[in-house]
Amino acid sequence: MMNLYEVARFLEAHDNYDILTHAYPDGDTLGSGFALCLALRQIGKKARVITTGVPTKFAYLQKNIEEEGFTSETVVSVDVAADSLLGSNMDKYIGKVDLCIDHHGSNTFTAKEKFVDKYAAANCEILYKLFLRMHINFTKDIADCLYTGISTDTGCFRYTNTTAETMRVAASLMDFGCNTAYINKAMFETKSKNKIQLERAVYDSMTYCADGRCAIIYTTLDMLKKLNTGDDEMEGLASIPRQIEGVLIGITMREKEGGFFKISVRTNNNINASDFCSQFGGGGHPAAAGCSIEGDLETVKTTLEKAAEKFLS
């Protein structure tokens, strides 16, 4: 693996960059991509960002990046942990990636050179340190991109991946003039009308069992159809039941085509979510796990209620 100085020298030595981001893009992969593009152009290189489409909420990240025509010579990926995550760009690029920069400890991406730092809260945190070693001038646009990646990957500095170092990098980006007011509002205080409708339906579905120590919410195919909404609005729903005071097991049931439900389990107080899910052939982490169960809504729900009551007794 390269170290960060070697990455800096590599980027200075090459030119005509295609920068790869992952599919279903988040703030970190796009923030990383556009920040790196701006930094490379600043030192006289040609560069462009390859995406599977930039969602409207992230459009501000590319507002000062005009398209450039050139023949690609060097391919760099940012925040891409596995080949399949390139989505529709996979076939064109896999086997041709020169450098992979990432922060996922699980990284299996195919690339000639790699820099992976699993202690970085976001890929943008790595780029901040990389840019220091490249003597990049941290413009407001670059700072906006990097702050976006760091704040979105940490739930605005709330998740446990946030380190003191993460906070100091964010502080420096604020010194460089990033627009935290706009970014935090757009990222954390804006919900689509569909999302609101879905949350409303999900709240209405909520029931408790095991003396209030288990909460269950669900979505059905019917509900999603009626609300004209899909899987992209489901983000974050699974965290709702665990947030409730006194709840040890929070269960989210999502009906899928084919007569089964995908079950997400989140737990508090060292209740083992993975053990709970293994009863149904699933698994995962101690506080967040999943499984699939066949059956209709009432049957699957009753099965889970009984399992929760037994598990907590």
Added chain:
Amino acid sequence: MMNLYEVARFLEAHDNYDILTHAYPDGDTLGSGFALCLALRQIGKKARVITTGVPTKFAYLQKNIEEEGFTSETVVSVDVAADSLLGSNMDKYIGKVDLCIDHHGSNTFTAKEKFVDKYAAANCEILYKLFLRMHINFTKDIADCLYTGISTDTGCFRYTNTTAETMRVAASLMDFGCNTAYINKAMFETKSKNKIQLERAVYDSMTYCADGRCAIIYTTLDMLKKLNTGDDEMEGLASIPRQIEGVLIGITMREKEGGFFKISVRTNNNINASDFCSQFGGGGHPAAAGCSIEGDLETVKTTLEKAAEKFLS
């Protein structure tokens, strides 16, 4: 006004402290109170924190603070912006406060000496700098208290009062071992069952008008009675309608005893909330204002819908 070095010397020169916090206590006043108590005891003083009761969710702040019996000689207030905010402790203490430490620019509190820094995101941010000048050893308990105040007053570093300095203070507190995982979960990822019930009812009340550019939610006395809930669960509700994509005016109506509604208005995109409310004899800030309107639910709601449509046309 004293400067921070003078505050440090004052605290070192006196003894037997009553530390005053404000009523309806939040993380900042309690975090400030318990942190100051621990710091004063560390330099050999007697000190205790005076509250109107510590809500269960903040109990961890005082877990290593035993009660001490002594006769009060010095009274210091933390995060208290006005006399009335002492609540049930007002009569006993007003006129006897030696030193007021606060971060509210609007501070009118009656005290012999004052230190007010309106640029501090939280009172705990001031105490961090004060403790440096007192050569306090930042124990984990002190760091937990200060981080709690800073994170709660900034919505976990999301609100616009958060500065680069705030981030660096939080980073230092993390270096000193504060338990961000526990604190962030307890402060930002835990909701009471009552609160969930209320949010559910409020989501069900939501309607749009002015082509989706205005969203209205409400609570009635009936709803609160049925849910067996009160004003303390209302916190944060007013921010829901403004979060919706495309909404310029977010209105929250709360029925009060006496046949009227308290109206909270939050706006986006420079729509002036204060101007909107002034039509009904209210006022406030450009993006957050309020007023009261007499009438029953349907009448008041129709009035607001018409006003919003006119205001946005």
